[in-house]
Amino acid sequence: MVAGAKTGNIVREFTIGNTRIKMCDDYCRDKTREDVELILQRIARTAIEQLSMITQDGEIKNTKG
Numbered sequence: 001m002v003a004g005a006k007t008g009n010i011v012r013e014f015t016i017g018n019t020r021i022k023m024c025d026d027y028c029r030d031k032t033r034e035d036v037e038l039i040l041q042r043i044a045r046t047a048i049e050q051l052s053m054i055t056q057d058g059e060i061k062n063t064k065g
Contacts, residue, residue, distance in 0.1 A: 008024030015021065028036050053061045 008022075008026040009029060010022045011025045012023040013021065028039055031039070
């Protein structure tokens with residue numbers, strides 16, 4: 001960890017290969033249930049947009065006119 005780096009409220013910690021992952025809930029910890037629903041809807045919308053750009057053979061569609 002970098003000296004002086006701010007750490008968040010870690011809710012889960014795990015390792016994949018050489019990478020140590022710490023998941024924090026700082027972004028939504030103090031949000032209302034409605035705020036969290038809006039955040040999750042925005043994440044879902046973004047994921048759907050990204051996944052819809054992938055063809056069945058795994059290639060990314062050309063999105064430029």
